[in-house]
Amino acid sequence: MKQFKTEIIAVGTELLLGQIANTNAQWISKELALYGINVFYHGVVGDNLKRVEDTFVQAQERSDVIIVTGGLGPTDDDLTREAFQRLSNLEIIEHNLSMEKIEAYFQKQQTKMTPNNRKQARIFKDSDVIENEVGMAPGMILSYQDKTWVFLPGVPKEMKHMLSQKVLPYLKTLSGEDTIIKSTMLKFIGIGEAHLEDELSDIIHQQSNPTIAPLAQNEGVAIRLTAKASSPKEAEELIDQAKIEILKRVGSFCYGVDDQKLEEKVFQLLKQQELHLAAAESFTGGMFTEKLISIPGASEVCRGGIVCYDKKVKTDVLNISTETIFEYGTVSKECAKEMAINSCHVMDADLGISFTGVAGPKEEEGKPVGTVFIAIHRKNKDTVVENYSFFGDRQTIRRRAILKGYELLYNYLK
Amino acid sequence: MKQFKTEIIAVGTELLLGQIANTNAQWISKELALYGINVFYHGVVGDNLKRVEDTFVQAQERSDVIIVTGGLGPTDDDLTREAFQRLSNLEIIEHNLSMEKIEAYFQKQQTKMTPNNRKQARIFKDSDVIENEVGMAPGMILSYQDKTWVFLPGVPKEMKHMLSQKVLPYLKTLSGEDTIIKSTMLKFIGIGEAHLEDELSDIIHQQSNPTIAPLAQNEGVAIRLTAKASSPKEAEELIDQAKIEILKRVGSFCYGVDDQKLEEKVFQLLKQQELHLAAAESFTGGMFTEKLISIPGASEVCRGGIVCYDKKVKTDVLNISTETIFEYGTVSKECAKEMAINSCHVMDADLGISFTGVAGPKEEEGKPVGTVFIAIHRKNKDTVVENYSFFGDRQTIRRRAILKGYELLYNYLK
The missing domain is CATH 3.90.950.20 (CinA-like)
Structure with a gap:
């Protein structure tokens, strides 16, 4: 496996004003960690062309993979493309498919499309376009002087969708990672977190693969099992063995797995x-x-x-x-x-x-x-x-x- | 008022693994914004001596005030002091008052104090020590080559306490700031963000006090008006004047202010x-x-x-x-x-x-x-x-x- 340094940069003055927390960086980091990809830096910079450019220049120097969120929207404040162009001189073109989608959206909503909405459809020529299936601005993956740049919208729903569907598989291939990480959640109702931990405390502490971690949830509690193995089958077997032991003790409270509600x-x-x-x-x-x-x-x-x-x-x-x-x-x-x-x-x-x-x-x-x-x-x-x-x-x-x-x-x- | 560039750096691998979000940076930014202090960058770096040092070197170059959270605790992973010493060559000494407090704590808990707890009481000689009233490691304010460095623990409760009690008043004096900041949100329904910006684009761009910023919301869109003034009354008047102009144009879409749903x-x-x-x-x-x-x-x-x-x-x-x-x-x-x-x-x-x-x-x-x-x-x-x-x-x-x-x-x- 090739180890590379990853950096996550969020662009948006709202973050520097403290209006929102940078939960995007947290979410991306967590996902990357499951693939064994190391994140070395998080950065936040405001909607200022020069400062975004400076931040990008530094990332190009110190990191191998740079994931940028935000600054791809329709307003004058959205400067991510312009800043990266100053650094790279790459050509920006309009992406026809995205433009059609944006036009169709406004037509369907029967609202007037203001010209600044066109901005969102612009991409770097020769970049690998990531279609936005839940919003408007497309994402991009591109290679510039041996470094990989990933541009994603700042809207969490759109960013998450693109990262899961396209970026993670891409980075996995890039890293040549051959350890599989598999994670499963067992969901419980009618038993408290402390009680659950108590019932399972010996296996929680003895077990290292899979790791077993109780988590409080909005609906009841859950146990996350995370296994590392050389194949999906092997990971599943490790998880299944642990699951049997857990359900033997507290199975009567378990109503489902993973995202099941x-x-x-x-x-x-x-x-x-x-x-x-x-x-x-x-x-x-x-x-x-x-x-x-x-x-x-x-x-x-x-x-x-x-x-x-x-x-x-x-x-x-x-x-x-x-x-x-x-x-x-x-x-x-x-x-x-x-x-x-x-x-x-x-x-x-x-x-x-x-x-x-x-x-x-x-x-x-x-x-x-x-x-x-x-x-x-x-x-x-x-x-x-x-x-x-x-x-x-x-x-x-x-x-x-x-x-x-x-x-x-x-x-x-x- | 003296304008200075502020940067917030969080030290901690747990942030890069996505185990927690950097809510410290959000909270500090929000507090500073109320004092009219501009934050230009947020950074997160892991518990690695070289990379923390590099991050500090860059901050020393580009910012005037640098607020660092985390890395002051007792474990080997806590490297903030060491990293800053590599950059500054400032002498580190033990702070007697803090040491006494730490010893008293362990005595009271009737638990043995492990030697690594002494680490927490170390400070830079001649720094302005901020007593930790809700935890152990003291904070510090110091000046190094014309730049102001603030070191705070990463534990939110301790950090917040120190920032409110000591750091904010200090920075307020430093900036000579005597202005009041007031912010109001106007909430709209039935009009898109782009359309709203279009209707108001001239005043958004001409106006600097209050600033006028459109924001997409879960329910419709909003406009945030932020005024700086020497008194609350004056700030309110500035906001009211801008409000009148905005509502003249798009008032038919405005349903409320601030948190109203x-x-x-x-x-x-x-x-x-x-x-x-x-x-x-x-x-x-x-x-x-x-x-x-x-x-x-x-x-x-x-x-x-x-x-x-x-x-x-x-x-x-x-x-x-x-x-x-x-x-x-x-x-x-x-x-x-x-x-x-x-x-x-x-x-x-x-x-x-x-x-x-x-x-x-x-x-x-x-x-x-x-x-x-x-x-x-x-x-x-x-x-x-x-x-x-x-x-x-x-x-x-x-x-x-x-x-x-x-x-x-x-x-x-x-």
């Missing part, structure tokens, strides 16, 4: 069991249903939902009895139960889930902020209701309730 | 006009209602919503006529219209909004991915329906539809 797992289980779900949401405002419908194909398992934030919608649309509300209040076990049952009836579903609670900022019906009831009803069968007391601000309480709802459904269906 | 503006307008809103959402799955209900007090303006993803929920719960669906399909002007009207009736609202469309991945009813209809109905009054063609993946199309829905409502209510 809990709602996707619930979606799969509903699909396998040919069940249709409906939701009745009060203080969660549609967040549960929204997550499920964000999955392609959700129509196969999700009837829909009723966001009954107002008492009147509870009684008129969801047919909750006024007696229940009068006697127990809307934030009650009884109301949650009726909401789950009626959501099944009203929306002709096999399974109904309901959320009612107090998200704050003030208590309601004498119940403190954080009080949450979640019910699950199976048509012609049982209804379960759970009562929680969550901690945090309005958004945190709502998000925790939704996560808990998916956890309950997952446990119910698995 | 579009849904908050809509919430306020609904509240002022004492209107109750209900939503009928198909492919957006509850995202519209969710955003509104995330605002504290939403119950005053929002009845709720019906997520009618399934055709049966459209007909059974929302009473959409089967004829409409049969004749025009669910993704149609006619269906959107009926959804908005019926959401008012079913949920007893004054205003109804509806979303129907094709989020993908596949076309539906012969309508291509990205087709979206949004309707707004005012009870006993008119109904407006808009037809859009959005670009992007499933999530992007759904998010754009929601943003457009809020934009339509805002224009309808304002």
Whole structure:
């Protein structure tokens, strides 16, 4: 393997003003590290032609691969191409394919395209163009005096897409790296990070290939397994062996791997069991249903939902009895139960889930902020209701309730 | 005021591996910006003596004030002092006060102090020592060949404390700066960044106080106005004058200032006009209602919503006529219209909004991915329906539809 020095340069005054952190450099570094590619420097420079040029001159001297993010957009502040041209004298031309895409975008949006948008389609002649599949300005890879330059947009989504699709495979070939790094994430729900680490502490400390690292996640916790091997097959075997040992101990909490989300797992289980779900949401405002419908194909398992934030919608649309509300209040076990049952009836579903609670900022019906009831009803069968007391601000309480709802459904269906 | 070039250098391999983002540089930059101190470069270098030295040599050449974070700790990897000594030949001595503090700490913890902890108490002779009130290694300010060097620990809490308490007042004196910096954001919807810049290009380029900078945002675009003045009142007046000129040209697109969100503006307008809103959402799955209900007090303006993803929920719960669906399909002007009207009736609202469309991945009813209809109905009054063609993946199309829905409502209510 050929070792080369890599440098990452971000162009943008917004970084020097502290308006954003340079998370692009962090993300790129992390990805490169997985391929065993060493990053020697990060640099940030503002939208100033001379200073960007100076920074590029230095990088050309000290590094072998230079990855530049930002400065490819439509405004006068976007100077990356101009600065590199001052250094290299390479010719800049308009990239027809990108220009067509930009024009098509404005046509489709039925908005006037201002002339400065043309700027974005410019590339260095003879560079390897990286199509921008999620935005406008294309990226570029080019070779200049034995050094490799990679130019990427500063918008994280666009940069990440190009790096994963095109730049990483290119750099891997360039490095002739023959060690494979493979990483897998096991995802858990219903167990805390400390508890998980405790259960696995001996193997976490003894094991070096794959390495085993617990991580706190937005949804539950995860364990990252990272193996180094000479072939993908060998790496997979190493990971599989460790996985077996881990799942033997804490498998009952594991719901999936890698990018799988809990709602996707619930979606799969509903699909396998040919069940249709409906939701009745009060203080969660549609967040549960929204997550499920964000999955392609959700129509196969999700009837829909009723966001009954107002008492009147509870009684008129969801047919909750006024007696229940009068006697127990809307934030009650009884109301949650009726909401789950009626959501099944009203929306002709096999399974109904309901959320009612107090998200704050003030208590309601004498119940403190954080009080949450979640019910699950199976048509012609049982209804379960759970009562929680969550901690945090309005958004945190709502998000925790939704996560808990998916956890309950997952446990119910698995 | 004396203008000087400032550079921020972070020392630490963990940054180059992407384990953490360089949020220290962001935070310092933001603080310095408030004092009108210009940062020209951020740099990150790993724990390698030669490369740290090289980075320092360059900074000594190109900058007036150099702020270094990290590399002052107890381990062999902490090389900031050694690297600067190679460049400057300044003498390093042990700082008694810091040493006593470190010893006292270990005594209090009843743990044995390993010898490498002594390293942390070392300072450059004649430097201005910054006591570490929340950790161990002291910071330093020193002058070397007309340049000012500031050395701070990499631990954010320690760095922030030292910067606020000692470094900022020092730099303020150094610059002779007696000006106030004030910054305001104007937020726009319904106009692109390029178009906005086009409309304002002359004042953006002529104006230097306040500076005027357009920024793309998740929700529409914004303009940041930053004024320097000798008093808050004067800064406000400068901003107000520029604001008037900007709003004269593009005021019809401006919905708020600073952190205000579009849904908050809509919430306020609904509240002022004492209107109750209900939503009928198909492919957006509850995202519209969710955003509104995330605002504290939403119950005053929002009845709720019906997520009618399934055709049966459209007909059974929302009473959409089967004829409409049969004749025009669910993704149609006619269906959107009926959804908005019926959401008012079913949920007893004054205003109804509806979303129907094709989020993908596949076309539906012969309508291509990205087709979206949004309707707004005012009870006993008119109904407006808009037809859009959005670009992007499933999530992007759904998010754009929601943003457009809020934009339509805002224009309808304002």
